[in-house]
Amino acid sequence: DSGVTQTPKHLITATGQRVTLRCSPRSGDLSVYWYQQSLDQGLQFLIQYYNGEERAKGNILERFSAQQFPDLHSELNLSSLELGDSALYFCASSVGISGGQDTQYFGPGTRLTVL
Amino acid sequence: AQSVTQLGSHVSVSEGALVLLRCNYSSSVPPYLFWYVQYPNQGLQLLLKYTTGATLVKGINGFEAEFKKSETSFHLTKPSAHMSDAAEYFCAVTFRQGVAGTASKLTFGTGTRLQVTL
Numbered sequence: 317d318s319g320v321t322q323t324p325k326h327l328i329t330a331t332g333q334r335v336t337l338r339c340s341p342r343s344g345d346l347s348v349y350w351y352q353q354s355l356d357q358g359l360q361f362l363i364q365y366y367n368g369e370e371r372a373k374g375n376i377l378e379r380f381s382a383q384q385f386p387d388l389h390s391e392l393n394l395s396s397l398e399l400g401d402s403a404l405y406f407c408a409s410s411v412g413i414s415g416g417q418d419t420q421y422f423g424p425g426t427r428l429t430v431l
Numbered sequence: 432a433q434s435v436t437q438l439g440s441h442v443s444v445s446e447g448a449l450v451l452l453r454c455n456y457s458s459s460v461p462p463y464l465f466w467y468v469q470y471p472n473q474g475l476q477l478l479l480k481y482t483t484g485a486t487l488v489k490g491i492n493g494f495e496a497e498f499k500k501s502e503t504s505f506h507l508t509k510p511s512a513h514m515s516d517a518a519e520y521f522c523a524v525t526f527r528q529g530v531a532g533t534a535s536k537l538t539f540g541t542g543t544r545l546q547v548t549l
Contacts, residue, residue, distance in 0.1 A: 320474075349536065349537075358539060358540075358541050358542065361537065361538070364535075406474060406475065410535070417480075417483075417525075418535070419465075419477050420477075420535075420537060422467075422476070423474050424474045
């Protein structure tokens with residue numbers, strides 16, 4: 317158990333819908349990262365937050381957005397869903413003070429299926 | 432830009448045999464290198480990482496990796512495979528950030544699925 321929790325574990329929805337994925341980082345971790353894992357794209361970085369502020373964006377679609385709240389939990393919002401958005405979405409957290417070398421601890425993921 | 436290449440999407444070894452999973456990286460600045468393992472229907476678990484210092488890094492479950500700058504490699508090895516090692520393994524790279532909390536996204540390779548046979 318990494319200490320990172322993600323809900324829900326599975327999500328099945330229809331095209332055009334909007335969903336919210338939730339992540340609670342390990343106690344004491346200030347950085348939260350979101351990654352997408354799909355068969356065709358592999359593991360791709362989406363976005364990072366540090367202590368409530370967005371710090372980096374990767375290959376994140378404009379239909380997707382995220383935020384980190386004062387209690388440090390994070391939510392990833394996916395809207396106007398398409399079939400191609402079906403994937404495993406991981407949240408990871410790290411202490412965030414070591415300039416890149418700190419370990420990122422991954423949650424169990426949310427499997428999103430868009431029908 | 433950083434990138435990681437994992438040679439061999441599938442590797443099959445016999446139980447008790449040497450495990451060698453290959454990873455080569457490309458980075459214009461000194462890298463930090465990681466190996467993660469993913470068991471079926473689970474998240475990623477850190478096996479080991481190289482940041483600075485000793486280039487031979489020991490990790491959990493008997494795995495180790497050696498950072499070779501001249502070869503831009505960070506291959507993962509285990510002397511004797513066990514059935515429980517069957518999983519997908521990912522090599523990843525990031526690099527030093529000067530400011531706390533600055534982006535340290537992981538760039539992953541495409542993964543190597545390890546099969547262990549009797």
